[in-house]
Amino acid sequence: MAGSGRAHLRPADEVMLQVSDLVVEFPVGKGRTVKAVSGISFDVAKGETLGLVGESGCGKSTTGKAILQLPVPTGGSVVLEGDDLVTLGSKTMRTRRTRLQMIFQDPISSLNPRRMIGEIVAEPLNVWGPKDKDEQWNIVARILDQVGIDPGPARYKRPHEFSGGQCQRISIARALVTGPELIICDEPVSALDVSIQAQILNLLEDLKAEYGLTLVFIAHDLAVVKNISDRVAVMYLGKMCEISEADELYATPAHPYTELLLGSCPVPDPTIDVSSTRVIEGELPSPISPPSGCRFRTRCPFATEICVAEEPMMRRVGVDHFVACHHPLIEPWPDGAVAEAAVRIAPTPDTDAPIV
Amino acid sequence: MDNEIRVGRAPARHVDDGQSLLVVDDLKTHFEVAAGSVRAVDGVSFSLARGRTLGVVGESGSGKTVLSRSIMGLNTTSNATTTGSVRYAGDEMIGKSSKQKKALWGTEMAMVFQDPMTSLNPVVTIGRQLTEHVRYHLDMGRKEANEVAIALLKSVNIPEAENRLGNYPHQMSGGMRQRVCIAIALACGPRMLFADEPTTALDVTVQHQILNLLAEQQRDRAMAMILVTHDLGVVAGRTDEIMVMYAGRVVEKAPTVDLFAHLRHPYTQGLLWSIPKITEAKHTRLIAIPGRPPNLIDPPPGCKFSPRCAYAQDLCRTEEPVLRSIESPDHTFACHFPVGTPEGEAAFAANVESEHPPAMAAIGKLRATEEVVGA
Numbered sequence: 202m203a204g205s206g207r208a209h210l211r212p213a214d215e216v217m218l219q220v221s222d223l224v225v226e227f228p229v230g231k232g233r234t235v236k237a238v239s240g241i242s243f244d245v246a247k248g249e250t251l252g253l254v255g256e257s258g259c260g261k262s263t264t265g266k267a268i269l270q271l272p273v274p275t276g277g278s279v280v281l282e283g284d285d286l287v288t289l290g291s292k293t294m295r296t297r298r299t300r301l302q303m304i305f306q307d308p309i310s311s312l313n314p315r316r317m318i319g320e321i322v323a324e325p326l327n328v329w330g331p332k333d334k335d336e337q338w339n340i341v342a343r344i345l346d347q348v349g350i351d352p353g354p355a356r357y358k359r360p361h362e363f364s365g366g367q368c369q370r371i372s373i374a375r376a377l378v379t380g381p382e383l384i385i386c387d388e389p390v391s392a393l394d395v396s397i398q399a400q401i402l403n404l405l406e407d408l409k410a411e412y413g414l415t416l417v418f419i420a421h422d423l424a425v426v427k428n429i430s431d432r433v434a435v436m437y438l439g440k441m442c443e444i445s446e447a448d449e450l451y452a453t454p455a456h457p458y459t460e461l462l463l464g465s466c467p468v469p470d471p472t473i474d475v476s477s478t479r480v481i482e483g484e485l486p487s488p489i490s491p492p493s494g495c496r497f498r499t500r501c502p503f504a505t506e507i508c509v510a511e512e513p514m515m516r517r518v519g520v521d522h523f524v525a526c527h528h529p530l531i532e533p534w535p536d537g538a539v540a541e542a543a544v545r546i547a548p549t550p551d552t553d554a555p556i557v
Numbered sequence: 558m559d560n561e562i563r564v565g566r567a568p569a570r571h572v573d574d575g576q577s578l579l580v581v582d583d584l585k586t587h588f589e590v591a592a593g594s595v596r597a598v599d600g601v602s603f604s605l606a607r608g609r610t611l612g613v614v615g616e617s618g619s620g621k622t623v624l625s626r627s628i629m630g631l632n633t634t635s636n637a638t639t640t641g642s643v644r645y646a647g648d649e650m651i652g653k654s655s656k657q658k659k660a661l662w663g664t665e666m667a668m669v670f671q672d673p674m675t676s677l678n679p680v681v682t683i684g685r686q687l688t689e690h691v692r693y694h695l696d697m698g699r700k701e702a703n704e705v706a707i708a709l710l711k712s713v714n715i716p717e718a719e720n721r722l723g724n725y726p727h728q729m730s731g732g733m734r735q736r737v738c739i740a741i742a743l744a745c746g747p748r749m750l751f752a753d754e755p756t757t758a759l760d761v762t763v764q765h766q767i768l769n770l771l772a773e774q775q776r777d778r779a780m781a782m783i784l785v786t787h788d789l790g791v792v793a794g795r796t797d798e799i800m801v802m803y804a805g806r807v808v809e810k811a812p813t814v815d816l817f818a819h820l821r822h823p824y825t826q827g828l829l830w831s832i833p834k835i836t837e838a839k840h841t842r843l844i845a846i847p848g849r850p851p852n853l854i855d856p857p858p859g860c861k862f863s864p865r866c867a868y869a870q871d872l873c874r875t876e877e878p879v880l881r882s883i884e885s886p887d888h889t890f891a892c893h894f895p896v897g898t899p900e901g902e903a904a905f906a907a908n909v910e911s912e913h914p915p916a917m918a919a920i921g922k923l924r925a926t927e928e929v930v931g932a
Contacts, residue, residue, distance in 0.1 A: 256760045257731065364849055365617070394616045394787045399831035399845035406840065421760045428833035428841060447839040465765035466835050467790035471813045475794035480769060481762045483716075484730055 206515035207242045209444050209523035216244040217282060217415055218268070218383060224276035225260070225267050235488050237263040239439040240277065242515075245383070245432075250409065250416040252430030252447065254423055254462070258485050260439040261419045265385040268417065269301050270294055281383070299329045302376035306388035308368035312360040318345075318371055319356035325379045340378060347411070348374045348404060366397035370404065377408065383415045390425060402429055423466050427451055432521070435459050438496040439488060441515070445522035455524035455531040458497050495527065503528040577604040578749060578781045579628070584641035586620075586627040588634070593854040597623040599805035600641075607748065610775065610782045612792030612813070614828065615802035618850045621785045622671075624802070625751045628783075629666055630658045645749065663690050667742035669771075671754040673734035677726040683710075683737055684722030690744040709740040713770060732763035736770065743774060750775065750782045756791065768795055789829055793817065801825045804851050804861040807880065811888035821888070821895040823868045830919075847918045860893070867919040868894045868904045 205222070213219055225238040238260040245251045253261045267274040270286055279286045281301070286294060305311040312321055322345060323330075323337045331337055342352035348370040360368055369389060376384055386405070390398040406429065409416060420426050426433055427447050434444040435456060443456040454460045464478040483500050486492055495513050498504040505528070513525045516533040524531070586598040598620045605611050613621045626632050627639050630650055643650040645665065650658070670676040678686060687709060688702035697705065703722060710718035713736040726734055735755060742750060752771060756764035772795055775782050786792055792799055793813065800810040801822060809822035820826055827846035834841075848865040851857055857864055863873040870893070878891040883898070894904035908916035917923040 256762055366849060395789075395828060396616055396831045396846040397849065399833070399843035400847070402833065403843055403845055406842075422833075423761065424833040424835045427835060427839055428837070428843065430839060451835060462762060463835065465762045467761070467764070467788060467793070468835065469790040469793045469817070469829055469832055471793045471817050473794055475765075476769065476772065478765075480765050482766075484732065 205240045205242075205440070205512060206525060208515040208517060210242055210244050211246070213280065215246060217247040217249075218417075219244040219280045220264075220268065220277065221280075222277040223264065223267055223274055223279065225263050225272075226275045229489065233489050236439050236491055237488060238267065238274075239491070241436070241439070241441045242277075243434050243441065243444060245415055245417060247382075247415055248409075248413055249431045250418055250429055252426035252433040253417060253419045253436060254421060254426050254433060255436035256421060256485055258438070258488065259436045260488075261421075261436050262387050264436070265303070265387050265417060265419050268383075268385060269298075269303060299325075299379040300382045301385070302379065302381040302383075303385045303387060304369075304372050304376050304389045307392050308365050308372050308389075309360060311372055312368055312375075314360050317357050317359055318350075318363075321360075322371065322375045322378055325375065329379050341374070344374045344377050345371075347408070348377070349400075350374065364397075365393055366400060369393065369397075369401055373401075373404065373408070377412065380412075381414070383417070386416055386418045388420050389418075391420060391422065398425070405429060423451075423462055435462065438485060438491055440496050441525060442497065443522075443524045443526075444515075445519065449519055449522050453519075453522075453531055455518045455522065455529045456497075456526050457501050457503050457528070457530065460530060495525075576606050578607045578646055579605040580642075580644040581628060582642040582644075584624070584627060584639070584643060586623050586632060586637060586639045589636040589638070590854070595853045596805050596856070597853060598627055601802070601805075601807055603800060603807070603810065605749075605781050605783065607781055608775075608779045609798070610784060610796045612796035612799040613783060613785045613802060614787065614789055614792060614799060616787055616828075616850050618804075618853070619802040620805035620853075621802050622753055623805075625668065625753055625783055625785055629662070629668060629751060631668075660694075663742075663747065664694050664745040665747055666749040666751065667745075667747040668751040668753060669735070669738050669742050669755045672758050673731055673738050674726075674758065676738055677734055679726055681725075682722065683724050683726065683729070687722070687737070687741055687744060690741060694745045705744070706740075709744055710737070712743075712774070713737070713740045714766075715740075731759055732766065735759060735763075735767050739767070739770060739774070743778070746778065748780055750780050751785070752782060753785045754787070755784075757786070757788075764791070771795075788832070789825075790832055801828070804856055805853060806861070806891070807889075808862065808892070809888075809890040810880075811885075811890075815885065815888050819884075819888070819897060821883075821890040821897060822892050823866045823894075823896055823901075824862050825890075826896050827865075827867075827919075842921045844919055844921060847915050847923065860891075865915055867908060867913070867916040868892075868896070868901055869908070869913070869915070870894060870904050 207221055221242040222240045223238055224240055226234040226236050228234050255261050268279055274287060319341060322341045326337045345352040345355060350370050390401050418429050430447045433447045433450050435442040437458050443459050454463060461479060461481045481500055486499055492499050493509055494511055495508040498508040507527050513527045515523045515525045518524050518529055518531040518533050582602050584598055584601045588595040588597060601624055615621045628643050632639060639651060684706055687706040691697050691702045691705050706722060707718045710721055715721055715736055756767050784792055784796060796813050799813050799816045801808050803824050809825050830844040831846060833843055846865055851861050859875045859877055860873040863869040872893050878893050880889040880891045882889045894901045905916060909920060914923055
């Protein structure tokens with residue numbers, strides 16, 4: 202996209218989480234703001250995993266945190282099962298937090314080094330669970346066992362006594378202990394070795410099936426995202442480029458940025474000539490003064506005048522495949538433009554338009 | 558198996574035939590700590606010719622970083638002991654004084670480190686960090702050195718190089734900083750470049766740019782390069798040879814194409830299987846290596862990979878395999894039951910039969926919660 206639009210949203214009663222026109226800006230002095238996220242919309246159905254990919258600085262982590270209201274977004278809405286979290290008071294929001302949890306990137310620094318594992322995992326229960334220590338430990342031990350940590354020996358150990366992969370398992374246990382419905386995973390495997398990464402990805406898949414979790418999985422590694430996601434959304438500089446069912450996105454990318462990202466992925470096959478693949482040249486523009494029109498146009502091989510003047514809107518290119526680009530690699534559906542216009546006037550049931 | 562090359566306990570003598578720029582023979586680096594001796598690098602031998610690229614692959618803790626630091630002589634802590642032989646252009650590196658080593662660092666061998674955020678000095682300008690090298694080694698004046706610095710920044714594709722010399726590291730992105738680190742490493746025209754996980758801290762797009770840049774610079778300057786990484790995907794198209802390390806030892810070494818086509822060591826297979834592949838359908842179950850690398854103070858007896866290995870038999874738990882080859886003498890591996898051989902297949906089948914956990918993991922029948930077994 203680097204464009205906007207909500208043509209890709211599904212009816213509100215079919216989804217668990219609906220984020221629309223989310224804006225997050227940070228003031229940086231002298232009246233300037235970092236436009237970290239500029240009007241993105243997406244939704245996640247119950248039991249689904251949405252992968253959020255993009256380069257560093259594209260706003261994917263900010264988006265994840267904004268869902269949790271950390272900080273409260275500058276604009277837009279985050280609707281979780283009918284409640285708009287943005288407008289909820291801090292007291293009501295607190296009660297909702299048990300349903301939303303987060304797993305962070307660096308497993309070692311996200312655990313308090315001075316506390317014991319038993320305490321770390323039980324901490325959320327001090328706020329929302331049983332206050333009785335034995336009762337708490339029963340829950341903690343069961344969850345630790347489920348993530349593959351032997352609860353007995355781990356209880357009185359501290360994070361430095363565990364490896365990175367084990368610390369990530371403990372972080373996952375801490376996120377699960379309140380029985381959440383939605384977990385935001387912010388690059389949970391990018392600090393880990395490939396062998397441990399595979400263990401954690403398998404674990405997340407198993408836990409998702411067991412607890413019926415809904416995941417938002419943020420990562421910059423496209424292969425990892427494809428492995429775990431049902432749908433994938435590609436972000437660039439605070440905007441949404443493309444959102445699609447995972448297999449389709451990788452087989453037939455519609456946005457030039459997605460295609461270039463796919464080309465950058467290392468493939469463990471020496472017969473592929475890596476020097477012949479196209480690379481994205483240049484650097485991400487500053488989010489303080491992003492390019493006009495399509496934000497990707499400064500690095501896009503297909504950019505023309507319309508990309509400078511006009512921001513592309515989300516258009517349908519497949520059954521569950523939408524792209525925000527003036528020159529998509531797949532021909533948009535002819536009714537795409539019509540549907541887009543219909544969204545702005547009145548939502549009709551057959552356009553996947555949001556009912557907000 | 559009569560052309561068996563023994564390197565493990567009885568190292569082969571790697572003779573300097575004049576072609577090899579670097580000859581490493583039975584290199585050992587041990588660190589003395591309160592709990593005992595950490596055998597981080599435990600008898601590694603290889604040689605590298607001019608202009609060639611060697612990929613060193615393994616998990617965290619396999620000794621790959623310590624290996625490259627030992628070759629350069631950067632392990633200077635008082636508890637580290639390095640033994641064996643490292644001959645660089647016929648010259649023995651082990652035992653050189655720090656003054657002698659200083660003359661080689663930068664001019665003959667240089668290193669690009671993993672984290673571009675911390676390997677640059679945050680309070681010194683990029684220009685000064687770039688020119689420090691050239692002014693020290695090549696005895697250049699400030700003006701001349703600045704010109705060299707600008708040329709270097711241009712060669713690593715940094716736009717507006719002239720305006721960048723006064724910048725501090727925090728004013729640049731991670732990819733830019735890694736380019737600066739590469740420019741610093743290349744400043745005095747080394748013949749040997751060590752790249753220690755140069756892209757692990759970077760995005761896929763930037764990773765691709767940096768790896769292309771390294772390959773291009775290596776070709777232009779005819780440097781030998783050692784590319785250290787944990788990702789077989791990174792080294793696949795970019796190296797001539799790959800050396801897989803586990804617990805401080807080489808477990809498999811082969812020309813890149815040969816390694817991927819006929820891998821022999823179960824650990825190499827495990828590393829390759831655990832990579833999520835972009836060509837596979839979503840939710841494809843990954844085949845993870847269960848457990849984690851062994852404690853290097855008190856490693857398991859026999860083959861150090863045996864507790865996590867899908868092929869392990871009783872022999873593996875008692876007797877450590879030595880490096881050997883079966884078809885091509887260039888392709889060596891240390892395994893009693895290599896992948897793709899009748900004995901390997903039989904061992905695997907027997908382990909599946911007896912529901913040995915790593916074998917169950919390999920056929921996708923181990924739950925993720927059980928993957929921390931062993932080790």
